[in-house]
Structure formats: structure tokens, C-alpha cells
Amino acid sequence: MFVGNAGKTRALRQKEMQMSRWIAPFVLFGLVAGAQAASAPRPTGEAKLQAMLKGYTVGATTSCVPLAPSMESTKIEGIGMVYKRGRTLYVNRFDRGCPSLDSFKSIVTRTPSTQLCRGDIARVVDFITGIEGGSCVFGDFTAYQKAK
Missing domain, CATH: 1.20.5 (Single alpha-helices involved in coiled-coils or other helix-helix interfaces)
Known part of the structure; x- marks a missing residue:
């Protein structure tokens, strides 16, 4: 056994x-x-922005852009926002950056008009928990036109 x-x-x-x-x-x-x-290495916000701007030429700077349902928006972590309307990109670098804006957060804005303007405040919110985590201030908007 x-x-x-x-x-x-x-x-x-x-x-x-x-x-x-x-x-x-x-x-x-x-x-x-x-x-x-x-x-x-993860691409930095600046690297992402430069990649988005390939094929575009810089245009005028303005203090406000009209908000429209057809506008697409893209956040650039720690830097700002890019709004696309047709062949134009509007790049907004938040005043003093926006270090709390990362891949797990989004921005919430309230505006009394149909425009988003320099000086408007964007609240940074964790889109999973809904917890607010700071705020950022919009700077000027720079237009970039798609090259033909």
C-alpha cells in the first residue's frame, strides 16, 4: 500500500x-x-495638443467663441480645451493652466449667454464620482484653420 x-x-x-x-x-x-x-511614457498635454494642430494654420485670437450644439470639445490634460467647429479649431489655454484636469475629470461650465468667454470659470469634476476638484479660468481662444 x-x-x-x-x-x-x-x-x-x-x-x-x-x-x-x-x-x-x-x-x-x-x-x-x-x-x-x-x-x-504617456504623451503630455502639450504633445497631444501639437498632434491635434498638425495640418492647421494659426489664425486670430478672440476673447469669446459662440457655443453651438455642433461643436466638438476635447480636453487637453492640465492645459485647456479645444473646440472644433467645421474646419476650425478654437484652442483655449486656461489662465495659469489647469493641473487638476486629468484623464479622469471633465469640466462643467455655466454661462449666462450663448458664448464661452475669457474669464469664465470651469469647474473640474471627477466624472465617475461627481466630486468637484477645483476650477480653471478660460483664457483667450486662438483659432486654427484646417489647411486646404
Whole structure:
């Protein structure tokens, strides 16, 4: 009886070794992929903005832009907002930046008119929890036209 148990234990160990040979490469791949993703540098807000502006030429600066349902908006982390209307981008760099505006937050604005203007205040809100986390002040808007 004792010899039979030793045989089962040896067979069980062999199966465990075979399974670990199959599992080890997957675990190793996951660790390497995770380390590469963690070490890959995230583009800065400035780099994202420069990428968005490729193919556009700088235009006039204005203190207000009209708000319209057809305008698209994109946040630039820590810097400001970009509003797109047709072939024009309106770039707004918040006065003194906006360090609390990151990938997990959005802005909420209240304006008494149909325009967004220099000096308007944007509240920074965590879009998951709804908790307010600071505010930012709009600066001037610079227009960029899409090159033809």
C-alpha cells in the first residue's frame, strides 16, 4: 500500500510539472506586457495638443467663441480645451493652466449667454464620482484653420 501511494504522488508531481510548463510562459508574457505598458511614457498635454494642430494654420485670437450644439470639445490634460467647429479649431489655454484636469475629470461650465468667454470659470469634476476638484479660468481662444 505504501509503495502504491508513492507511485500516485510521483505521477501527480509529474502532472503538476507538465501543467506548470504550460502556465509559466503565459504568466511571464503577462508580466513583461504589464511592465512595458507601465513604463511606456504617456504623451503630455502639450504633445497631444501639437498632434491635434498638425495640418492647421494659426489664425486670430478672440476673447469669446459662440457655443453651438455642433461643436466638438476635447480636453487637453492640465492645459485647456479645444473646440472644433467645421474646419476650425478654437484652442483655449486656461489662465495659469489647469493641473487638476486629468484623464479622469471633465469640466462643467455655466454661462449666462450663448458664448464661452475669457474669464469664465470651469469647474473640474471627477466624472465617475461627481466630486468637484477645483476650477480653471478660460483664457483667450486662438483659432486654427484646417489647411486646404
